Amino acid sequence: ALPKRSVTELPTLEQFRYFYKREYHFTETLPSRMSEVDFAKDIRPITSTSTAEALGPGYRYQIDATVADIYLISEQDRSRIVGRPVVYMVIDVFSRMVVGMYVGFEGPSWVSAMVALINTIADKVEYCRQYDVDISAGDWAVKGLPDVFLADKGELNGTKVEAFSKAFGVRIENAPARRGDAKGIVERYFLTVQENFKPYASGVVEDTTSRKRGGHDYRLDATLTLREFTRIIIAGVLWHNNFHTLSKYDRAAGATGAVLPLAAYRDWE
Numbered sequence: 001a002l003p004k005r006s007v008t009e010l011p012t013l014e015q016f017r018y019f020y021k022r023e024y025h026f027t028e029t030l031p032s033r034m035s036e037v038d039f040a041k042d043i044r045p046i047t048s049t050s051t052a053e054a055l056g057p058g059y060r061y062q063i064d065a066t067v068a069d070i071y072l073i074s075e076q077d078r079s080r081i082v083g084r085p086v087v088y089m090v091i092d093v094f095s096r097m098v099v100g101m102y103v104g105f106e107g108p109s110w111v112s113a114m115v116a117l118i119n120t121i122a123d124k125v126e127y128c129r130q131y132d133v134d135i136s137a138g139d140w141a142v143k144g145l146p147d148v149f150l151a152d153k154g155e156l157n158g159t160k161v162e163a164f165s166k167a168f169g170v171r172i173e174n175a176p177a178r179r180g181d182a183k184g185i186v187e188r189y190f191l192t193v194q195e196n197f198k199p200y201a202s203g204v205v206e207d208t209t210s211r212k213r214g215g216h217d218y219r220l221d222a223t224l225t226l227r228e229f230t231r232i233i234i235a236g237v238l239w240h241n242n243f244h245t246l247s248k249y250d251r252a253a254g255a256t257g258a259v260l261p262l263a264a265y266r267d268w269e
Contacts, residue, residue, distance in 0.1 A: 031268070054094040059098060061146040062186040063090045063116060063156070065108040068196055069205040071222040073230055081222050087231060088116035089192065091186045092146070094247060098189070098237045099142045103230045113155035114164075121145060131231045139238055145170055150183050189240075196236040197229075
């Protein structure tokens with residue numbers, strides 16, 4: 001039989017931590033302490049950026065959709081609440097310009113995505129005129145399809161998109177499942193869109209966990225129709241494309257250190 005050891009011969013907690021840290025580096029243990037999805041999204045080392053994949057303006061677009069945090073009312077009967085709209089955005093990776101958009105009540109689908117893609121090649125002056133927004137050609141001078149579309153595994157993942165890809169010579173790429181960071185540019189712009197209208201609009205979705213029973217329902221505050229809400233989104237897009245400055249940008253080696261405004265790339269088609 002093995003001799004019994006006294007408690008004093010056992011390592012202390014600090015001694016065990018010292019041994020553990022000496023033998024096992026945290027980069028080796030982290031992948032085993034969490035799921036592969038969380039590690040790939042939040043912990044893994046970043047070796048590149050989205051801009052590094054773009055050769056220039058108009059080469060690579062990112063597309064995605066989100067449900068806006070606001071309730072809208074009917075245009076025919078303003079006393080009726082019709083629900084929350086879905087906002088599609090198409091953004092050029094290199095310049096960060098919004099090149100296409102769509103706001104509607106249809107859920108994320110192939111049809112809704114096609115409307116947003118059509119908007120990338122549409123005349124923006126005529127499009128804005130439909131919503132009583134008068135702009136000049138230079139305010140949103142973007143028209144054309146890219147070489148690459150990056151989406152998630154949703155609307156642009158299937159047999160229907162293959163015909164679109166072959167007809168227009170556009171390569172379709174889909175980000176891995178549950179990896180919103182793979183198309184972080186369009187994901188971050190959704191947060192910007194919400195921040196633009198939330199402080200000034202009514203019917204905005206609030207925190208329901210803190211609302212008491214019988215308290216005020218924020219949905220009853222809705223006053224905007226789909227057309228009016230689309231005008232707000234268009235106004236935010238126009239400001240973003242013409243006046244937002246790229247304060248942080250991963251320039252290529254040898255590029256100038258000057259800050260690049262989005263408007264510097266607005267004359268390409």
